[in-house]
Amino acid sequence: MATPAPPITEPDPSALTSSGDQVGPCTVCHRKTRRYGHGGCPLCSYCFADASAKWGRA
Structure with missing residues (x-):
């Protein structure tokens, strides 16, 4: 299971x-x-990790 993202108030x-x-x-x-x-x-x-998981390997 992935680690949850910190609150949005914290920068990347x-x-x-x-x-x-x-x-x-x-x-x-x-x-x-x-x-x-x-x-x-x-x-x-x-957000990139979520998006790339949806894109798959292709």
Whole structure:
């Protein structure tokens, strides 16, 4: 069983190592996470894990 995600008020670990201009909200849960480029639509590591599980191996 996967470990539950911490509360949304806590940022994604990637946001803690990024500069302020590279941090933005996750597109699903709005948790602070690292953005990749201007206008990027990032997923935090918790939402990405859920999404990639649905995508499967293909």
